Amino acid sequence: MCGVFGIYGHEEAANLTYLGLHALQHRGQESAGIVTSSDKRLYQQVHMGLVSDSFNADVLARLPGNAAIGHVRYSTSGHSEIRNAQPFLFEYAHGSISIAHNGNLVNARSVRKRLEGTGSIFQTNSDTETIIHLMAQAREPESIERLASALRQVTGAYSLLLLTETRLIAVRDPHGFRPLAIGKLKDATVFSSETCAFGLIEAEMERELDPGEVVICEGSSVRSYRPFEATRGRVKERGCVFEHVYFARPDSDINGRSVYSSRVRMGQQLAREAANEGEGDVVIAVPDSGVPAAIGYAAESGLPFANGLIRSHYVGRTFIEPQDSIRHFGVRLKLSPVRSVVEGKRVVVVDDSLVRGTTSHKIVAMLKAAGAKEVHLRISAPPTTHSCFYGLDTPTRSELIASSHSIKEIADFVGCTSLAYLSHAGLMSSLDTVEGEDSGFCSACFTGQYPVAIEGENAGKLVSLSKGSAAH
Ligand code: AMP
Numbered sequence: 001m002c003g004v005f006g007i008y009g010h011e012e013a014a015n016l017t018y019l020g021l022h023a024l025q026h027r028g029q030e031s032a033g034i035v036t037s038s039d040k041r042l043y044q045q046v047h048m049g050l051v052s053d054s055f056n057a058d059v060l061a062r063l064p065g066n067a068a069i070g071h072v073r074y075s076t077s078g079h080s081e082i083r084n085a086q087p088f089l090f091e092y093a094h095g096s097i098s099i100a101h102n103g104n105l106v107n108a109r110s111v112r113k114r115l116e117g118t119g120s121i122f123q124t125n126s127d128t129e130t131i132i133h134l135m136a137q138a139r140e141p142e143s144i145e146r147l148a149s150a151l152r153q154v155t156g157a158y159s160l161l162l163l164t165e166t167r168l169i170a171v172r173d174p175h176g177f178r179p180l181a182i183g184k185l186k187d188a189t190v191f192s193s194e195t196c197a198f199g200l201i202e203a204e205m206e207r208e209l210d211p212g213e214v215v216i217c218e219g220s221s222v223r224s225y226r227p228f229e230a231t232r233g234r235v236k237e238r239g240c241v242f243e244h245v246y247f248a249r250p251d252s253d254i255n256g257r258s259v260y261s262s263r264v265r266m267g268q269q270l271a272r273e274a275a276n277e278g279e280g281d282v283v284i285a286v287p288d289s290g291v292p293a294a295i296g297y298a299a300e301s302g303l304p305f306a307n308g309l310i311r312s313h314y315v316g317r318t319f320i321e322p323q324d325s326i327r328h329f330g331v332r333l334k335l336s337p338v339r340s341v342v343e344g345k346r347v348v349v350v351d352d353s354l355v356r357g358t359t360s361h362k363i364v365a366m367l368k369a370a371g372a373k374e375v376h377l378r379i380s381a382p383p384t385t386h387s388c389f390y391g392l393d394t395p396t397r398s399e400l401i402a403s404s405h406s407i408k409e410i411a412d413f414v415g416c417t418s419l420a421y422l423s424h425a426g427l428m429s430s431l432d433t434v435e436g437e438d439s440g441f442c443s444a445c446f447t448g449q450y451p452v453a454i455e456g457e458n459a460g461k462l463v464s465l466s467k468g469s470a471a472h
Contacts, residue, residue, distance in 0.1 A: 001027050001247060001391055002072060002074055002100075002101065002391075003028055003102060003193040004024075004069065004071055004159060004160070004161045004180070005021055005023075005069070005190075005192045006069040006070070006100070006163070007168075007185070007188055008168040008188060008189045008190075008217035009066055009188040009217070010185060010186070010188035011066055013036055013063075013065055013067055013188075014060050014063035014064070014065070014068050016068070016201050017034050017036075017068040018034065018055050018060055018070070019200055019201050020190070020197040020200070021051045021070045021072050021197075022051050022200065023199070023200045023249075024193055024196075024197055025072060027072055027194070028071075029049075029072070030072075031048050031049065031054075031072070031073045031084070031085035032046070032054040032071070032085075033045060033054075033100075034046075034060075035068065035089055035163055036063040036065040036068040037065045037066075037168075039065075041096070042097075042164075044098065045059050046082065046086065046087070047059075048080065051072065067168050068163070069098060069100045070087070071086035073086060083123065083124050084124050086099070086126075086128065087100040087161070087163070088123075090136075092135070092136045094143060095165055097135070099128055099131060099162050099163075100162075101126075101160050102159045102391065103157030103158040103390060103391040105128075105154045105155065105158065106155050106453070106454050107455055108127030108154070108156075109455055110455060111153060111154060112127075112129075118137075120133045120137075127156075131150050131160070132150075135147055135149075144214070144225060147162070147169065147171075147214070147227075148227035151227065151228075152227070152228070155452050156389070157173055157177035158171065158172075158173045159171070159172050159173070159178040160172075168189075168191075168216075168217040169216050169217075170209060170214070170215045170217075171209075172213055173211065173212070174212035174228045174235040175238040175442070176237050176238065177390045177442060178240060179193055179240075180193060180208065181193075181195050181198070181206075182206050182208070183195075183205045183206050185201060194252040194254070195252045196252040211238075213225070213226060214227060236440070237440045238442035239254070239441055239442065240441070241442060241443040244259055244262045244263070245263075245353060245380070246289050246353050246381075247392070250263060250292055255441075257432070262430055262431055263292035263296070264292045264295055264299075265296060266380040266422055266426075267294060267296025267298075267350060268300040268430075269427075269430050270297055270350070270378055270420070270426065271296070271298075271301040271378075273420070273423055273426055274378055274420035275303075275378075279348070279418070280346045280347065280348040280374075281304075281345040282304055282305075282342070282345050283297050284305070284307065284341065284347055284349055285349075285351070286309060286335070286352075286363060287307075289351075290349075290350050290351040290352050290380070293350050294350035296380075297350050297378060301348075303348065306341045308337060308338050308341040308342050308367070309335050309337055309349075309363070310335070310336050311334060312334055312335075315334050331362040331363065332362075332366065335363065337366050337367050337372075339371060342367055342371060343372070344373055345373060346417075347367055347373075347374065348378055349378065350379075351377070352381055353379060353380075354401065354410070354414075354421075355395065356400070356401055357401040357413050361414045361415060368415075374418075375416045375417050376418045377411070377414060377418070378420055379420070379421045381421065381446070382421050382423060382427060383407070383446065385446065385448060386400070386403065386448040387445070389452075389454050390442065390452070392445070407420075407421070424446055427443070427446070
């Protein structure tokens with residue numbers, strides 16, 4: 001997963017983009033980059049690592065101009081290479097162009113193969129680059145038409161920001177898998193994956209881009225364009241449900257909903273479905289993402305909420321290879337139990353999702369070692385049974401514990417006293433939609449119903465594209 005931020009028409013474009021990327025840091029920690037436009041030239045700074053490590057006053061001073069786009073990248077696959085760090089910058093027949101992408105193209109391999117067959121030389125192993133090659137090959141005279149032509153040839157998830165010498169262009173794919181919002185800061189137009197970045201720079205949120213919408217900022221004009229009009233009615237909106245469950249920051253609004261409020265409702269609904277009388281003395285969360293749901297669970301079940309796990313906010317990547325004797329230190333470095341909260345108690349632990357089960361296993365062991373009498377694990381989402389091909393870096397299907405194990409087997413593996421998940425209908429109701437009706441969400445990771453067909457070989461293997469290529 002990744003985050004994108006852009007601003008057009010502000011003299012402090014690079015500085016504000018730097019701040020915007022800070023607010024989006026949770027969406028990607030692997031690399032950070034900014035490209036600006038000034039005097040018909042583009043300037044690029046991309047670095048591996050966190051935003052705060054990548055930029056300082058000197059680096060930002062090398063990014064002049066009134067327009068900027070920025071990117072933070074996330075990948076857990078280990079393909080951590082500077083050449084995949086965005087925004088990318090290319091020179092082609094029509095000038096300079098930079099691109100920042102959140103999402104994942106599902107037909108990138110076949111498009112790339114075709115382009116390479118006709119002589120294209122790729123500089124990265126990222127799906128994003130295919131869009132620029134397709135634009136370069138397009139014959140349309142107008143740049144927006146060339147972009148539209150390229151986008152009609154790719155499928156999957158893309159929220160994009162593009163910067164040329166004169167324009168900033170924002171795009172959301174026809175399904176609207178990934179979020180992208182537009183706002184105003186005085187006369188400047190701002191774009192962000194999440195609205196929490198607008199709060200930080202005191203920009204005013206205007207609206208989310210519609211699925212399939214392209215917004216072009218040029219001079220003093222901001223125009224909206226809909227190149228996928230022909231597919232309207234056939235292509236349904238499919239915002240990623242996992243943004244609401246785990247990915248987005250709780251102080252953001254997505255699909256017109258407060259992420260925090262939705263998570264509290266997921267916790268309340270989970271309690272209605274899974275809280276048994278007399279089961280539990282205290283509700284704790286796996287911080288940070290499990291906190292709103294735990295608050296909702298506690299309120300609904302009538303049990304007290306307490307901070308039973310403390311998260312260290314200073315742990316970045318660790319580079320020490322653990323020996324067997326300290327193999328689990330990774331989780332302990334990040335999370336630490338509060339003995340006085342859990343000792344002798346029947347503890348209800350609320351987390352937002354269970355993917356491989358390995359972290360949960362360690363958390364349960366840690367709570368028991370701190371004296372918890374019972375550990376009842378409650379997950380405020382349904383079992384994650386399928387890989388995501390639209391930009392979440394979820395593991396291959398065989399690594400998803402719920403793809404091949406029953407709830408009882410998962411509970412045994414994790415070592416908890418009891419385990420319960422939120423139902424899919426319960427998740428939908430927490431998001432004000434009704435199971436069975438068109439929800440407007442993609443919940444393929446819970447249902448296996450993929451709104452956009454996955455390329456042949458991947459469909460067979462059900463391997464996340466983001467493992468081999470770069471996830472954004
Ligand atoms: P595990 O027990 O190993 O399946 O890990 C579960 C934890 O992973 C939960 O606390 C989730 O909040 C977190 N999680 C879920 N999805 C992701 C993701 N895409 N990247 C990193 N952590 C995640």
